[in-house]
Amino acid sequence: MEAYGVEKLEGLYGVQWQFLAAARTRAEEQLGQLDTVCSSVIPPDTSLVVFGSLARKEFTEASDVDWTLLVDGITIPEHSTVARQLEDKLKELHLAPPGQTGTFGNIAASHNLIHFIGGEDDTNANTTRRSLLLLEAKPIGDSAAFNRVRNNILKRFLEEDLGLWRKSTKVKIPHFLLNDFARYWRTMTVDFADKQHDRFHEGFALRSIKLRFSRKLMYISGLLACLRCQLNFPDVEARLEFFSRDNSVAVIDLVRSFLDREPLDTVADALQLYVEKPSAIQAIFEAYDGFLGILSNADKRARLKTLTPKDFESDPVYKEARELSHVFSQAIGEIFLVADNPVGELTIRYGVF
Amino acid sequence: MSVLGYSTGAIALGDFSRAIALLSRYTFSAIELSALRMTEVAPLIEALPTLDLSRYSYISFHAPSAFVVEEEEPLIELLRALPEQWPIVLHPDAIHNPASWESLAGRLAIENMDRRKGTGRSAAELKDFFAILPDAKMCLDLGHARQVDSSMVGAYQLLTTFSDRIVQLHISEVDTFNRHDLISSAAELAFSQVRKFIPSHAAIVLESRVKESEILSEAEKVWRILNVEDDAEFRESFFAKAS
Numbered sequence: 235m236e237a238y239g240v241e242k243l244e245g246l247y248g249v250q251w252q253f254l255a256a257a258r259t260r261a262e263e264q265l266g267q268l269d270t271v272c273s274s275v276i277p278p279d280t281s282l283v284v285f286g287s288l289a290r291k292e293f294t295e296a297s298d299v300d301w302t303l304l305v306d307g308i309t310i311p312e313h314s315t316v317a318r319q320l321e322d323k324l325k326e327l328h329l330a331p332p333g334q335t336g337t338f339g340n341i342a343a344s345h346n347l348i349h350f351i352g353g354e355d356d357t358n359a360n361t362t363r364r365s366l367l368l369l370e371a372k373p374i375g376d377s378a379a380f381n382r383v384r385n386n387i388l389k390r391f392l393e394e395d396l397g398l399w400r401k402s403t404k405v406k407i408p409h410f411l412l413n414d415f416a417r418y419w420r421t422m423t424v425d426f427a428d429k430q431h432d433r434f435h436e437g438f439a440l441r442s443i444k445l446r447f448s449r450k451l452m453y454i455s456g457l458l459a460c461l462r463c464q465l466n467f468p469d470v471e472a473r474l475e476f477f478s479r480d481n482s483v484a485v486i487d488l489v490r491s492f493l494d495r496e497p498l499d500t501v502a503d504a505l506q507l508y509v510e511k512p513s514a515i516q517a518i519f520e521a522y523d524g525f526l527g528i529l530s531n532a533d534k535r536a537r538l539k540t541l542t543p544k545d546f547e548s549d550p551v552y553k554e555a556r557e558l559s560h561v562f563s564q565a566i567g568e569i570f571l572v573a574d575n576p577v578g579e580l581t582i583r584y585g586v587f
Numbered sequence: 588m589s590v591l592g593y594s595t596g597a598i599a600l601g602d603f604s605r606a607i608a609l610l611s612r613y614t615f616s617a618i619e620l621s622a623l624r625m626t627e628v629a630p631l632i633e634a635l636p637t638l639d640l641s642r643y644s645y646i647s648f649h650a651p652s653a654f655v656v657e658e659e660e661p662l663i664e665l666l667r668a669l670p671e672q673w674p675i676v677l678h679p680d681a682i683h684n685p686a687s688w689e690s691l692a693g694r695l696a697i698e699n700m701d702r703r704k705g706t707g708r709s710a711a712e713l714k715d716f717f718a719i720l721p722d723a724k725m726c727l728d729l730g731h732a733r734q735v736d737s738s739m740v741g742a743y744q745l746l747t748t749f750s751d752r753i754v755q756l757h758i759s760e761v762d763t764f765n766r767h768d769l770i771s772s773a774a775e776l777a778f779s780q781v782r783k784f785i786p787s788h789a790a791i792v793l794e795s796r797v798k799e800s801e802i803l804s805e806a807e808k809v810w811r812i813l814n815v816e817d818d819a820e821f822r823e824s825f826f827a828k829a830s
Contacts, residue, residue, distance in 0.1 A: 278702070310761065375675035376701060378709070380736055480783050481744035490740065 238506040239488050243482055247516050250521035254292070254498065261293035264329075265372060267300075273329060273375030275319050279307025281373045281380035282320060285338065289372040291496045292448065294530045298330035300337075302363065306344035306379040317341050337362050337522070344383040350392060351414065358421065361401050365418035368493050369452050384493075387569040388486050398463075404470055406463045407584045408489065413454035416585070422449045433497035439541040439552050445524045446559035453567065456499035458504040461580045462492055464503040465508050486522065498522070509575045590614065590645045591791040591806060592617030597759070598797065603631050607638055609799055617645040617790045617804070619676065619755075625651045625658055628665050635669075637767075639818065647677040647755055647791040648697065657685040663687055669694075674754050676726045679707035679716045688720060696726040696754050699745055701734050701765050708735045710744040717752070725752040729778055730761035739780050746784040753786050758809055759794035767794040769801065770808055778812045783815065 240258075244250055265288065276282050285300040287293050301324070303317045317340055325333065332338035337359045347364045350356045364387060373380035391411040397403045426445050430438055466488070467473035477485060492500060498519075505515045528534045534551045541549055570581045592615035595606035603620060610618060618640065624627040625679075628651060640646055647670055654662055659682075666675055674696040678730070682688060687745070688695065698715055700707040707713055708731070716725060732742035746753070759767040760774045791813065795805050 378704070381741070382710075382736045385736055387738040389738045389740075401599065480780075483739050483780050483784075484747075486738060487740050487743055 237277060238503050239495070243502045243515070243519065245504060247259045247512065249516070249520075251519055253523045253526035256530065257287070257293055257361055258291045260295070261288055261291040264288060264293055264373065265315050267327065268324075268374045271323050272320055275316060275323065276303075276375045277312070277316060278376075279311075279379055280313065280316070281375055281377060281383075281581040283342075283367065283371050283380055285366045285371050287448070288453075289366075289370045289496075290411070290448065290498070291354075292498070292525065292526060293533070296330065296440050296529070296532060296535050298332060299324060300339070301333045301374075302338050302342045303339060304342050304344065304367075304379055304383060309343065316550055323356075331341055340410060340508065344379070344386070344502070347383060350480050351387075361414075361418055361421060365415065365456075369456050370497060376553035381467070386485060387494075388489055389482075392489065393482055398477055398485075399482075401474055403585075404474070406467070406473055407580065408460050408463055409584070411489070412457065412460040412584065414496070415453060417459070419453035419505070422453075425523050435541070437539055438543070439546065439549075439555075440535070442561065443525065443538060443552075446556075447522060447562060450562075451495050451501065451565070454570070455500040457581065457585055458491075458571075458577070459489060459492035459501055461577060461584075462504060463489065464580060465504070465576055489573045490566050504567065504577065509577050511575065513567040513568055514565045517561055518569075521558045521565065525555065525562070528555050528558075576586050588616045589788050589790055590616035591793070591809065592620045592643065593793045593797075593802070593806075594619040594649060594757070594792040595622055596621030596649065597793045597794045599803070600796070601627060603627075603632070604638075607640075608804065611639070611642070613802065613806075614642070616649075617792060618643045619647045619649055621649040623649060623652050625654050627651070632665055632668060634681070640682045645755075646670075647674040647676055647790070647792070650678075652678050653681050659683050659687060663697045664690060666691060671723070676747070676755065678704075679713065680704050682716075690729065692720045692722040693724075695720065695723040696728040697723050697758070699728050699731050699735075701720060701728075701731040701761055703765055709741055713745070713749070714766065717749070721754070721812045723740060724754045725749045726792075727753050727789075728756060728757035728761075728794075729781070730757065730774070733774060733777050734761040734765075737777065740776050742781050743784060745783060746786075750784070750786055753789050755790045755792055756785060757792055758812075759796075767796055769795050769797065769805060770812070775808065775812050779786060782813050800817065 240254055253385055272282055283302050283304050287297040288299055302312060303320060305313055321339060324479060342363050347367065350360050351442050367384055368387060391414065392398060392408055393407050395410040398406060406540045423445065426441055429441060509515065539550045539553065539554055546552055569575060570578055573579045573582050591612060595603045595618065598606035599743060604788060620631060622631045650666060651662065669675065669702050675691065675694050676696045676698055678700060679697050680700060697713065699713060702708060707716060729742060733746055735741050738756055758778065760770045762768050791809060793805060793809055797805050
C-alpha cells in the first residue's frame with residue numbers, strides 16, 4: 235500500500251505548506267547536529283531519545299528540546315554522569331532545555347515503561363514517557379535500545395489484548411493501546427488546567443494553542459494507527475488470518491510501522507487512503523501550517539508566551555491562533571465525528587467509549 | 588525444518604575432533620565446523636580429509652569472528668579450499684576489505700550480530716552489507732536477534748527481509764555477557780513466536796554450550812520450539828542415538 239505523507243499530499247493538492255516544510259528541514263538539521271555531537275557519549279544498552287517538536291519534525295527556532303536517556307540493560311551509576319554530559323552538550327548547542335515538569339532531561343528505565351501500564355505504579359510521568367515514546371520520539375545515535383523498548387511496549391499492548399486475537403472478533407481495533415492513547419490525551423488536557431492552577435497565566439496562551447494543535451494531532455495520529463489495524467484489511471478472512479497468535483510479531487511490526495512516522499505523516503497517509511474529503515483534509519494541514527507559522531514568528535511566539543488573561547480576548551495574535559484552531563477542529567470533526575467515512579465510523583463506534 | 592545439528596564450538600570449544608567424536612553418537616544431519624579464532628582455521632582445514640563427516644547432509648564452516656587486516660587475504664585463500672557447497676559463516680564486522688570477499692560471496696553466509704557490535708545487528712544495518720556483497724547468503728542467529736530486540740520484532744524483520752538468503756539458523760540463548768547458553772524457557776517462548784517465518788529449507792545449528800549429557804535434550808527442546816505438531820516417530824528418528 236503506497237504511503238503518502240505530507241509532501242505527497244502537497245503534490246496531490248498542488249499546494250505548498252511552507253511552514254511545515256521549513257520546520258521539517260530545521261528539525262532534520264538539528265537532529266543531524268545532535269547525532270554528531272552526542273552519539274559518542276551514549277553508552278551501550280541506552281539510547282538518547284528526543285521528544286516534542288524536534289521528534290515530530292515541527293521544529294522552530296524557539297522550540298525547546300525534550301530528551302531522556304533511555305536505559306534498557308544493566309544499570310550503572312555512570313548513567314547519571316552521561317545524562318549530565320548530554321545536558322552540557324545541549325547547552326553548548328544553545329538549545330532550550332526541557333520544561334519544568336521534570337519528566338525529561340534525565341534517565342528513564344525501560345522496566346517501568348514496559349511493566350507499569352495502568353494501575354497505581356503508572357504515574358503521570360511514566361504514562362507521559364511511554365505515550366510519547368510511541369507517538370513522538372526519535373533516537374539520536376544508536377537506536378537499538380529505543381527500538382527494543384518501543385517494540386516491547388507494543389508487544390504488551392497488543393499481545394495482552396485478548397479480543398484482538400479472537401476469531402469471533404471480526405473488527406480488529408487494539409483497544410488496550412487505543413485506550414491508553416485516549417487516556418494520555420485526556421491527561422494532557424487535565425494537566426493543562428493543572429498548570430494553569432500552578433502557574434496562573436504564565437505561558438497559558440501558548441500552551442492553549444499547542445493543546446489545540448500539536449497535542450490533539452498527536453492523539454489523532456495514535457488513534458489512526460489503531461484504526462488502521464482494521465482499515466488495512468478490508469477482507470475479513472485476510473484480517474482474521476493476519477491477527478492470529480502465531481503471527482503476533484507481524485502485527486506488532488505493522489503497528490510499529492504506523493507509529494514510526496511523524497504524526498503529520500501518519501495522519502496524511504491515513505486520511506488520504508481512507509477518507510474522500512479533500513477539502514477537510516486540506517483544511518487540517520492548512521490550519522496546522524498556519525499554527526507553525528505563528529510559532530516560527532519570534533514576536534508572535536513571545537507575545538503568546540507572555541500574554542496575560544486580561545488580553546486574551548483582544549489580542550490579535552491569540553485571536554489569529556484561536557481562529558486557526560477552530561478551522562482545524564472543524565475539519566477534524568467533519569472527518570472523525572461523522573459516520574460517512576470509514577475513519578469517522580470507527581472513531582464514533584470505538585473511540586468514544 | 589530441514590536438518591538439525593550442532594556447531595562444534597558448542598560441544599567442545601576449540602577442539603573440533605572431540606566435538607565430532609561426541610556428535611557421532613547421534614543421528615544429527617547437520618554440523619557446523621567452527622574455527623572462531625584464526626589459529627584454528629588451518630588445523631581444521633588440514634584435518635578435513637581425516638574427518639568422518641559422511642553422516643551429515645549439511646555442513647558449514649564458521650570463519651573466525653575477528654582477524655587483523657594482514658590476515659584477511661590469507662584467510663580468504665584458506666577458505667577457498669573448502670568444498671564449494673559448504674556455506675561459510677562470516678561476521679560482517681570482521682570484514683576489512685569487502686572487495687576481497689567478492690569472489691567468495693556466493694559461498695558466504697553473513698551472520699547478524701549481537702548487541703556488543705555497532706553494526707550488522709538489524710535488517711536495516713545488514714542491508715548495507717548485502718548491498719556490498721549481493722551474492723552472499725545469510726546465517727540468522729536467533730539468539731543474537733533476541734538479544735538485540737527481545738520483542739522478536741527484529742528477528743521477524745530479519746526473517747522476512749532476507750528469507751531468500753537464509754541458508755542456516757543459529758539457535759541458543761545469548762546471555763547478558765554475550766555467551767551462548769542453554770535455551771531458557773523465556774527464550775523458548777520467544778523463538779516459538781517466529782517459527783512460522785523460518786524458511787523450511789534452512790539448516791538449524793545449535794550453538795548452546797552443552798555438556799555431553801545435555802546434547803540430546805537441548806536438541807529436543809529446539810525441535811519443540813520449531814515444530815507445532817509433535818510427530819513422535821519422526822522426532823525420534825531425528826534424535827535417535829546412533830547404533
